[in-house]
Amino acid sequence: MPDVNLTQLDTTPVVLLIDDSQFVHRLLDARLRSESISLIGEHDGKVGLERAIEEGPALILLDLDMPVMDGFETLRALKDEPRTRDIPVIVLSGMNSSQDKVAAFDLGAVDFVTKPFELTELRARVRSSLKMSALLQMLSQKAQIDGLSGLFNRTYFDERLKGEYDRAIRHGHPMSIAMIDLDHFKSINDTYGHPAGDAVIAGVAQVILHELRSSDIACRYGGEEFVLIMPETNPEQAYNLCQRIRERCETITWARHPTRSVTLSAGVVGADDGSSINCTPSAWVEMADRNLYSAKQAGRNTVKASHINGSAVQITQSKAG
Amino acid sequence: MNEPDPNAFSLDINDPEDAELIEYFLGELPERVSAINSAVTDEDIKELGRIAHQLKGAAPGFGFPAIGSAAAQLEGSIKELDESFADMKAVQAEVESLLSLCQSYITPK
Structure with missing residues (x-):
């Protein structure tokens, strides 16, 4: 059977960056340009959550330290919401404390990156999370795919x-x-x-x-x-x-x-x-x-x-x- | 705390992507400097801490690790302050060294 299942998954993954600092948006926008992703951004947790529901991104990069709704609170909300629950989240933080890392993983983050970013590391982590996300998506799509045609059922x-x-x-x-x-x-x-x-x-x-x-x-x-x-x-x-x-x-x-x-x-x-x-x-x-x-x-x-x-x-x- | 490898953040002005980031950062600096000045005038120690925190995280990525370190020192000193007795004078030295460093990039000597 031809492997057409992947054809329907073969779109540029959307990555949502939620960070209150315009510097970080600008930096990642330039530094992730070479990756085959489409980067979208929001500056606070509340709007970020709405955007995540609307766009269903393949990955979320979430800053911990934000005014109004901080990263932990946003992460909790993302994991409480059925439509965003399964989206992997990489937490970004300027505070390199194990306590924060453990708390973020406990809340369901898949990874943690410390600011200032080491670029090759950041890119590798984004890539690995996207790969996992694509595989999970494929697994759930398998149940929705017609075996003979490879199209959706x-x-x-x-x-x-x-x-x-x-x-x-x-x-x-x-x-x-x-x-x-x-x-x-x-x-x-x-x-x-x-x-x-x-x-x-x-x-x-x-x-x-x-x-x-x-x-x-x-x-x-x-x-x-x-x-x-x-x-x-x-x-x-x-x-x-x-x-x-x-x-x-x-x-x-x-x-x-x-x-x-x-x-x-x-x-x-x-x-x-x-x-x-x-x-x-x-x-x-x-x-x-x-x-x-x-x-x-x-x-x-x-x-x-x-x-x-x-x-x-x-x-x-x-x-x- | 792990000190980041300073070489990891060296940018090349001849690389178009790097140049774009350097230019953006330098363009934003005057605004940050006036934000720091306003926070000092208003004695808004919380706002000062927020600006320092953002500069600490961002500056190295734009090729300005020295600004990042100065901002980190300011943030560290602010955190040690007793909030109820927060006094701008206690962090005056850190503020001044961050500001003069920023100024040196805005008006190159």
Whole structure:
């Protein structure tokens, strides 16, 4: 099986720095630039906690000595909050006391770095914590991944759709979803056997992953059905993306049946502005399904798209073939 | 307490990343100096301690370990003060040596 599981994890990890000193922000911003991370920062514990909930960073660098809400208090709050509990925290401190170190580890910190920073050491510690964080994340994702396709499974989709839907509404951002179904899949299984059918499922999943951007979420919905969640994507863009998947799928030569190509149909639904949505996440799935059905009715190997409010999608040909 | 290896904090003005940090720190120094002066005038020993603490942690990383040490000495002396009798005069020498060191970078001799 191709190792596609990691593909969906392969994004630049976000590291959140919480420190009241602008000097430290400036210093780490320069000194961690060479690492493949995206550094974001806050200057006090309270706002830092909110930012951590919002962004879900892969790692938090937390200063102990801050006015208002100090590092220990912030660390306790981070570990009490279910949404931030599992994020590793490296404590930064200008006080090199074992008492502070022990207290920080007791509260759940994974590491401790003393100021002034020794740079190579700091970088090594950041790297090792990120590695652990990625492995933990992968472990929890294993339970959410479909074994055959390597895409997320149905359970994950249901959860994630709700989350992305809420986020689109809150920020008034665009969002689209797509239901994809392989055309005449049953006849492939019947004619060439189930291993051939499995190879098609895995192969189409690869095509989907290849076309998606890192922020998109691809899931196997069941059988020969796939579903995509595309945050920050209007229905026109989602339509073009599905067209690329459709075109690419059609051109694949399959080792087990070189003369028989496989096509797919897709139904897309989306909104330009999340704040205008006034239906439930499950209504999105139904609407995408309806568009998929009309794509099938139109002769298959087709993509049909509409806005969630029912209006048609203006089709502009994507430049890339 | 472990003394940091001073060589670990030597920056190279010819390295663009180092130069950027040195420049930033020097740009910020006048503001810190006036913050120290205000804290002294207001007899705000707590604020003075906070500034010293931040300079102690940050200055070496920007290539100014001497400022870091002077700030560490000031912070140490402030910590030894009995808070109820906190008197600026007791740390006057440390304040002056930190300030004159900072000044020497602001207006190079």
